[in-house]
Amino acid sequence: MLKFSSLSAPTQGYVDGIRVKGKSCLSILFGASVTLLLSSCAMGPDYQRPEIEVPAQYHDDLAQESQENLGLANWKAFYLDEDLQVLISHALAQNLDLETVRSRLIAARREVTVTDSALYPAFGINADAERSIDSAITNTDPEHGNEFTLDGTVSWELDVWGANRRRSEAEYANFLSAQEALNLAVISLISDVASRYYEWLDIEQRYLISLNTVEIRLKERDLARLRKQNGVISGLQVRQAEVEYQSAKVTLPDLDFERKAKANQLKILLGEFDYPLALKTQQEITAYRQLFPTSFTVGVPSQMLSQRPDVKAAEQELIAANANVGVAKAAFFPQFTITGSYGTETDDLSSIFDSQGVTWSLLGGITAPIFNAGRIAAQYDISQEAFNQAHLNYRSTVLKAYFEVNDAMNSFRRSELAIEAQQELVEASKEYTRLATLRYRNGVSSSLDLMDAQRSLFSAELTLSQVKRDRLLSLITLYRSLGGGVLTQEELAQITDQENAD
Incomplete structure (x- = not known):
């Protein structure tokens, strides 16, 4: 270790017996350090994106006339229901979990600043004051002494x-990963709000269907009692009407609980204790106006890699792990540090800035590892294994993402076929019920035929509502699996502006 210093002297010092100006000495060593730094290279491998051969196409092809990639569509262009858009906007502004992820992003940005600060010299000021008196044992006339020092300091690794x-x-890379985590949280929140909303509407519709069926069967039971009093039918048929009425009525408590529970789940996403959810009439619920784009394409798997935040976050984690290998490798080599100070020293505080007692020091240090019981080598091995783990996680994320899109496409196709078949079943059940009602009123058939027809219609209508819900949910899942709903650069800038304002 070499040390250059001068204490309580004019602005000059001695280096190997040669007198030089103090500032010149600092400038020479600082310039040499910068030259050495700029000519150095970073240890460890430079990052290269792994080559993953994804299939050229998905298993199914949902491409239609429009060539717009569904995953690139803004969420307002995908969710066309205006009531749902209001709920999503509110959730994006008030959801507590999303606020937590935003806070993590801001902290990650600050971590970048903390880490980057090590690339630059650190400057500071050091002020000391000392008052002392000599011992009366060794000095017959002890005197008080004052010493005031003001130094500017610099240190640099x-x-x-x-x-x-x-x-x-x-x-x-960790910051970019946190940014993608925010995008992923936004996608999840939007899809969760949409899913809970349409699940809630489905339960509301099934609840209304059950209420309507209960009213119809109540009238049928009362009519059966009246006909028995007139001797037209037997007591067995009255009991049968009673059973059908109670069978429809027993579904109401569970549906009432489910619709309240689903509303509560939606309010949690909205970040509100009592958000007023607008109920729709049965006609509005049944109408199922255009809720999503009618034409779209899912693109190709290679596009999905650049659309899904979880894939991009996994790659950023891989980049960070690759860089940490370089950090661990650099630990095998010496560290070079420079520290220095420049200031004045005086015995009178009032003359601290005018004192001729200029002091300065310059210290250059080299620290090299010699023996550490294998710690540095083990840390290097750990960093390499962490990189391997991040690499495997990246490949696994890509594989899962590909099949999630395939599964979402299969689910959407199945719901399309199921809804057509179920609608035909409902129409057939309605016609069956109409004919059975006419035959029963004309005395051609028994009440058993009418009850069987009503039971079939009731079940078909409930199933149709669920199938319509499944179609909506499958499309939401497809949009989510393609990475749809990520934040735009303007929305990210708004978060940055809010951070600076805070």
């Missing part, structure tokens, strides 16, 4: 092997 640059690279 030269990044010769690029360890700090690799740390900066890793931290910036």
Whole structure:
């Protein structure tokens, strides 16, 4: 270790017996340090994106006339229901979990600043004051003495092997990963709000269907009692009407609980204790006006890799792990540090800025590992295994993402076929019920035929509502699996502006 210093002397010092100006000495060493730093290289491998051969196409092809990639559509262009758009906008502004992820993003941005600070010199000020008196035992006339010192200090660790640059690279990748985590949280929140909303509407519709069926069967029971009093039918048929009435009525408590529970789930997403959810009439619920785009394409798997936040976040984690390998490798080599100070020293505080007692010091240090019981080598091995784990996680994320899109497409196709078949069943059940009602009123058939027809219609209508719900949910899942609903650059900028304002 070499040390250059001068205490309580004019602005000059001695280096190896040669007198030089103090500032010149600092300038020479500082310039040499910068030259050495700029000519150095960063340890460890430079990142290269892994080559993953994804299939050229998905198993199914949903491409239609429109060539707009569904995953690139803004959520307002995908969710066309105006009532749902209001709910999503409110959730994006008030959801507590999303606020937590936003806070993590802001903290990750600050971590980048903290890590980057190691690339630059650190400057400070040091002020000392001392008052002392000599011992009366060794001095017959002890005197008080004052000493005041004011120094400017600088310290810098030269990044010769690029360890700090690799740390900066890793931290910036962690920040980008946090940004993708925010995008993923936004996608999840939007799809969850939409899913809970349409599940709630489905339960509301089934509840209304059950209420309507209960009213119809109540009238049928009362009519059966009246006909028995007139001797037209037997008591057995009255009991049968009573059973059908109670069978429809027993579904109401469960449906009432489900619709309240689903509304509560929606309010949690909205971040409100009592958000007023607008109920729709049975006609509005049954209408199922255009809720989504009628024409779209899912693109190709290679596009999905650049659309899904979880895939991009996994790659940023891989980049950070790769940079940490360089940090661990740099630990095998010496570290170079420079510290210095420049100030004045005086015995009178009032003359601290005018004192001729100029002091300065310059210290250059080298620290090299010699023996550490294998700790540095083990940390290097750990960093390599962490990189391998991140690589496997990236490949696994891509694989899962590909099949999630395939499964969502299969689910959407199935719901399309199911809804057509179920609508035909409902129409057939309505006609069956109409004919059975006429035959019963004309005395051609028994009440058993009418009750069987009503039971079939009731079941078919409930199932149709569920199938319509499944179709909506499958399309929401498809949009989500393609990475639809990510934040735009303007929305990210708004978060940054809010951060700066805070």
